[in-house]
Amino acid sequence: MSFVGAKLILTQGENLLTCLxxxxxxxxxxxxxxxxxxxAEDGETPLxxxxxELDEEFGLRLAPERLSGQIIPSATRPGRQxxxxxxxxxxxxxxxxxxxDEGQEWRMMPISEFIAHPRAVPHFRDAVAQVLGL
Structure with missing residues (x-):
């Protein structure tokens, strides 16, 4: 496995799909x-x-062509991607x-709230701001 895992920035208007x-x-x-x-599970591609994970966590199935991806440094596994x-x-x-069955709740949170939230995962708070140009 050449990467640790994958996360998604999924928006609708000014809101972002999040989970606690x-x-x-x-x-x-x-x-x-x-x-x-x-x-990631063994043998999986990043996509x-x-x-x-999106299907397991939210019951959502998106067509692969609806997503664009980029490599980021792993925050929890230094030196990995x-x-x-x-x-x-x-x-x-x-x-x-x-x-x-993972997490306490989900929200379509305003993107600006997530970026400023004291209990948003810090490296993803920063990544959202960077990727969305905020």
Whole structure:
């Protein structure tokens, strides 16, 4: 496996799909607002990882061509790489979200709120600002 995992910046208008991480001490950044995505499974491509995680976490299935991706340094595994994908959601897709069993809740959070939120995962707060040019 040449990468650690993949995350997604999924927007609809001025809002961003986010989830509140579980509040347990054995995960990085417990009880913080996070982006969809997670660790790669053996043999997955970055895009396959992102799409699988999105389906598991939110019940959403997007066509691969709706996402554009870039390599980013892994914040949790220094010296390794992760992927960050960007895409847009429709109101219909948001209404169809079925939250999985990871995390406490999900929100379409205003992008400006996520970037400034004291409990947003810091490296993803910065990545959202950078990728969206804010």
């Amino acid at each position: 991480r579980d509040d347990v001490d054995w995960i990085p950044f417990p009880d913080h607002w996070d982006l969809p995505g997670g660790k 396959e990882c992102a799409l699988r 992760s992927w960050l994908f960007l895409g847009k959601l429709t109101e219909t897709e948001i209404a169809s979200i079925r939250f999985g």
